[in-house]
Amino acid sequence: MTFEGVRLGRHLFFDERLSGDNSQSCNSCHLQENNFAEPFSFSTGIDGVGGDVNAMILSNIAWQRFFFWNGRVESLEEQVKDPILNPIEMHTNFADVIEKLEQDPKYLELFERANGSEEITEDKIAHALAQYVRTLVSGNSKFDQYVVGSYIFSPSEQVGFDIFNNEQGDCFHCHGAATSGYQMGAFGFLQFSNNGLDSIHQVGEGREGVSGIPADRGKFKIPSLRNVEYSFPYMHDGRFQTLAQVVEFYNTGGHPSPTIDPNMKAAGVGRNWSVTEKQGLIDFMKTFSDISFLEDTAFTSPW
Incomplete structure (x- = not known):
């Protein structure tokens, strides 16, 4: 460069x-x-x-x-x-x-x-x-500041952080800081997942269309959650308009299918998060927002 x-x-x-x-x-x-x-x-x-x-x-x-x-x-x-x-x-x-x-x-x-x-x-x-x-x-969010010790989570953000990073939420398997090199999404060997959006998938849908491997059917690249507050709508087909809808989807557990990610442990059953817990997850995900990046004039049109 x-x-x-x-x-x-x-x-x-x-x-x-x-x-x-x-x-x-x-x-x-x-x-x-x-x-x-x-x-x-x-x-x-x-x-x-x-x-x-x-x-x-x-x-x-x-x-x-x-x-x-x-x-x-x-x-x-x-x-x-x-x-x-x-x-x-x-x-x-x-x-x-x-x-x-x-x-x-x-x-x-x-x-x-x-x-x-x-x-x-x-x-x-x-x-x-x-x-x-x-x-x-992008690397100047509240979460990044928390990592270096210059930000303390609010009570609601802390609730979301805890759920996100333990088996109550299981979010960390695909979006955790340690597993994703702080990218909060696809990284290293972890690239594609079937997160239970649908129970039926067409032949060639998702990663299978590239790999030709039936076990990849319905698997899509895991998106980064950095600035997720501003990157709506969500999922590969943009089916969810709000973070509240995304959290509610995961609260229902998702839809079982032959290739669903094994970490979708509540598929067909549900997580049963409380209103406070769901709001905590939303508030925690908003700590990934980096306003300085979204407003940086170094990235605007030069024309």
């Missing part, structure tokens, strides 16, 4: 010329105020076609090894290309994108400074975008 590479990537991220009709940029579906996601269940591409999965957050993605809900690519450089080429998203090709960018003297200067040459290529575009996205690091 270089300063000039990040600068170039930032310009590209907010440039609508990366879409077929010059109407959408990466930022169209990845808004800073929503943790670089968007407040809709599904995105709509330049041709008015809706997607079928929720736009994933981009914060702290530098530590990820699989991308998209089913993990179909394994590098950020490949990930940033996908929406540009996808016919239901930005729907274009790199030959057209390059032709448009070559007409702008600003980009010739930016590519020269980033790469030592005015030449614009698909790989150079992807490399620059990936560099910018890797700078989207």
